[in-house]
Amino acid sequence: MSKSTRRILLVGASSLLGREVAEELNAGAFAEDTVVLLDSDVEPGKLEDIGGEATVLQAIEPASFEGADAVIFATAADAGRYWEDAVRFGAAAIDATGTVQGLPVLSPRLGRIAPLTLESTGVSAAHPVATMLAAVLLPLQERGLLQDVYATVLQPVSEHGGAALDELHQQTVQLLSFQSVPTEQHDTQVAFNLLPRLGEDAKFDLAATARLVERQLATLVSEAPKPALQWVQAPVFHGYAVSMFVKTSEAVDRESLEEMLHGELVELVAPDDPPASNIAVAGQDKMLAEVAPGAGNVLRFWIVADNLKLLAQTAVACTAELLRMRPTGVVQ
Template sequence: MGYRIVVAGATGNVGREMLNILAEREFPADEIAVLASSRSVGEMADYGETGRQLRIQNIEHFDPAGWDMALFAIGSEATKLHAPRFAAAGCTVIDNSSLYRMDPDVPLIVPEVNAEAIDGYKARNIIANPNCSTAQMVVALKPLYDAAGIKRVVVATYQSVSGAGKAGMDELFEQSRNIFVGDPAEPKKFTKQIAFNVIPHIDSFLDDGSTKEEWKMVVETKKILDPKVKVVATCVRVPVFVGHSEAIHVEFEREISAEEAQKLLREAPGVMLVDKREDGGYVTPVECVGDFATFVSRVREDSTVENGLAFWCVSDNLRKGAALNAVQIAELLGRRHLKKG
């Protein structure tokens, strides 16, 4: 006996990826409903590469009673409207937006890092999925944190345009084409030209000069990993279609060598260590697309601080940064709380 599961936002990048991953991982679903706004009603959504197609329904008119869980990829405004309604009907919401992440009554979950925190989901019947850049970083940090404790993290991100949705991907494609043929490359989705450029600005600016994306990495890492860990982030949009990269510098509480760190990362769940210290002996965003893993490369000691390490971290942001993590949460919820059969 399987679950009755909903995917809301099935026409977007993350929603489509959720359907792909549910199919790939053979999630035990007896029934799947795919939802979107009224303008997409009646369209068909592919259930991965199974050949099965699902007809899109209007989220406004959908009755969630009797459904086990819903994966939401519909943005904060729509989530604010629909998540409480689903949760009240007994359908546990796994939300990809930022709306509930810092709610003390809503668990913020990365299954490889803080699986036990999911036990608090009953307070609101809602579980939050972290920001894409946070998710991959804490997966890489967790085995090192367990071994040596962490005092401080300094991270610079190199985030792909898919993090800004289909409009971001379209803008990179159109600007690149326009530049090649000599046409103007005016920004629409981004604040400046993204093609052949980098933009040190993701989300809105806050009073202290940081951006909201940088703030998310700080507060979410504290909630997921340890409130005592200090984090400073610089988040940068780069002209890559899919795959986020991060240069991470960590100051530990206790001594840990690069060799020890490599051994721990090699054995850590969700991590793939590729660190050959030779030409091409590392992973780039192009190579991580479509993969479940968070890749770590270039692990080395940082002599500028006591007990310091630096490393490179790459992951498919539409997968581990969003859809995969949501499906893993659904699997975890099923194992711990919604056992069927």
């Protein structure tokens, strides 16, 4: 008997994140399933280059969600507009944007049991920074070592999507040509600059992203001290970087840390290796981390990850986890 295929919908497929999720779906556990790429305001049958292949995009219609086993939302606007439709048609819904409130937060690659039941209709895929921090803090918390956490997060422009990415490119080119720069997206100059906040009329809010990560991290690493986070907009296209100081209840040597952090998600970089950087981690399915002991039982971490790759993998893993909890076949 042939295996029945599932129907997986990806909403916002032409976005930066959507393209990354599409590649993950086509290359992983869902490669043999039917993956339908949906997008708002597209011409029916429009071709897009996704993963080096010409792929057909479909416009979203009221009946698009009928018969879907799972729906992944890759853009905030679509999650806000169509979430209820996906749930109403009985699909397992995954919000990769942090838009929908009140959902269980999952990051399956952390290797922890998901807080799901047979009645779970949707989940929120953990923000990449929440996963990055939790991957380091969870092992310390479980051993009773975690006391205080202070971190500076350097955010890439690709966090805000293609329009923001284009604006950074235009700003860079025009500054090098001694021309005025466009600021429609950020309401300020991002190129060659480090910013604790954007302009008042910016399309995005750094503080909102920080609050989202704080909420999600409190779920992923429960009963841990709340980290003090400083959020900074960096003039880079891709890749999060986090500078983190962790105070522990006792001294922790590098060998113990390597044992704690060993797994599929974190790769510790040796002192004599090339430095961990957002370029070095581009396209990689692991975080890179450097660690050094400090005075007074303080550990100094430098962590980098490909933000789009990490979030796409988290969203796809959430889809598999949510579908695993759902009964299959016909109930008599």
